[in-house]
Amino acid sequence: MKHMIITGASRGLGQALVKALAYGNFVLHCIARTDMGPLAASVKGRVGDIRTHSYDLTRCEEITDLMETIFSEIEEPEFIGLINNAAALTPVGPFGKIDSKKLSEAVSLNLSAPLILMNEFVRLSSSFLCDKRILNISSGAGKHPYYGWSAYCSSKAGLDMATRVFAEEQKEKKEKDRVKILSLSPGIVDTDMQKLIRKQPRENFIYVGKFIEFHKSGALQDPDMVAEKIKEILFLDFFPDGEILDIREL
Template sequence: MKYAIITGASKGLGESIAKRLLQEQIAVISVSRTENIELKNLAIEKGIEFKHVSCNLSLEKEIQEVFMEIAHCIFEKNPTEILLFNNAGVIEPIQKVGNLDQTPIIRNIKVNLIAPILITNLFLSQAPLTNTKVTVINVTSGAAIRSFEGWSVYGSSKAGLNMFTQTTAIEQADLKTKNVIIGFSPGVMDTGMQETIRSTSGDAFKELEKFKEYKEKNLLLETDTVAQRLVELVLRGNPESGRVYHIKELLES
């Protein structure tokens, strides 16, 4: 049986990914600070295993404890494959360098970069014990390859995640494992993160008006649409390890 672990599954893209996977009869472990009751009820309706685990991804000790327990519970069931969606992310602080506060800088790097590294490392270390294939999907951003004023921390954390993804893929190929790791850039979606961006000061974020226009002109992608294309890629698209996929290419294919 396949198991999927999704960080940040209580809302936004994570919630949409979880719903799509439950429709595919794949067991889901939701990891977030709050539980989504709608997902729990959907799993009951479909008769699929579902579990919510609370975790603060900015606390390294909590990450290690929570994911060690998750790994233990899953690997003892000898799953055919584990899908690991490192989806949780934060965009704050949105501010120009010189006006940044220390606390949100550290939290951003911990959630966006350190947490996916720790979680991926744990599961790739355990997978050989049961000969289980692990497919890792790191949700990244266009900000990883294009600079936005005010997004220095967010862009840097996502650029680091891309490099981690590509380097891990090379290592896994060299080890001749069957594991796959990809990046996925979901584009500009109608999520809480976009609400945060639109509430930013124009002094801190130069492209504020453009992002407000995305909402006003209904140009934001629906998370269900993005999740559907991503899940199709992961389950049936034979994704290329080390590649960073963008939603635009998936929508056009």
């Protein structure tokens, strides 16, 4: 079977990825805080299996246990993948005006959790001789500073750098033991995260008008279409291993 671990699977791009990957002999391991029972029921029958884990990824210290539970259900895989998709934009606002606890939680979710998941993925998959790939969902905000998005921009920049370090390390391994990795920005996608951006008061996010305009002009991409394109990239024979890419350039 092919196994895919997807974080933030309950809505937005993550849910669209679940729908795109729910076919054939895939076993999907879905992680988010919300109950994903209805999502699992909607794709069951189309997919090898779907397992849901209601888990708050800001609880970084228990991610090892979560991954051990997931891997205890994986036997003789022909493929294992991890999509680090879950992330939060909040807190939004300039330094000095944001809640420090929320700042710490955002960095835990957007950066610490993906790094721990990558670490556990390498450790727990080391005995499996199969194609192994990690996709980190990044953002243009990891490359350009946006007023008021300190936690989001810096954690996405950190995720890109972690991807590069990871690829450097894996290069040292034999091809059969290697875990391939890619960091991919999905473009502007029509999800709850965009709704939240449009609701920000201008004093917290001075570019809010630009994002309201993106919405009005129909510039937002449909999550299902973006997920289909991500699926294609994920299974390319010539996987762009170690790259930091933007889907709009592909």
